[in-house]
Amino acid sequence: MSLIQFIKSKTFLKQLIIAVIGLVVFIFLVMKWLNISTNHNQKIEVPNLERMSLANVEKALEELDLNFVVIDSASYNPDYPKQSVIEQTPIAGDYVKENRKIYLTLNPSGYADVEIPNLYGKTKRQAVSQLTAIGFKIGANPIYVSDIAKDVVRGMKFKGKDVKAGDKIPKNSIITLKLGDGKGSGSYSPNLGGTQ
Incomplete structure (x- = not known):
C-alpha cells in the first residue's frame, strides 16, 4: 500500500480524528488547571494601610488573605504616628491575588540622634x-554672655541644659546658642567643652 493510499484509508482518518480530539481535550484540561492554580480572574483590592500600626495592618490583611513584609524605616515624619505605615507597595486600590505580599515602609519612633559639631569660637x-x-x-x-567677641559661639543649650561637641541629640531639636555680647574685656581661650 502506498503512502497516498494509506492517507486516504479509513484507519488513518480514524487515528487522525482521535489525535485531534485528544489534543483538544488536553488543551482544555491544561487551561482549566491553569485557571485554578493561578487564581485567574481573582482580584483583591489592596486596602489603604497608611497611618496604621502593624497590629492593625496584620488584622486588615489577614481578613483579605494577604501578607506583609516590613522593608524599611523612613526618616521620622512627625505628621504620621510613630511605628505606622508611611508607604506601601502595591499602593492602595491596586488589585492583587491572595497570599500576595504587601511591602511596607514604617515611620520610626522618633528622630535619629545627631552628633553636635564643635562650634566654639565660630561666628x-x-x-x-x-x-x-x-x-x-x-x-x-x-543667650548673650560677657565676652570680648560679639556674636561668637560660647556654648549651646538644649532643653535648658548645656550641650557640648560630641553630644548626641535628636535631629530637628531646637538648640539655643550662647553668644558673646562684645562687652567683655580681655582675650578668651577656647573652651573645648563648648560651655561657659
Missing part, C-alpha cells in the same frame, strides 16, 4: 549654617 552665622545643615533648628532668642 553665629557659621554656627547657624552648620547646625541647620545637619538637621537642627536654632532658637530665636540666643
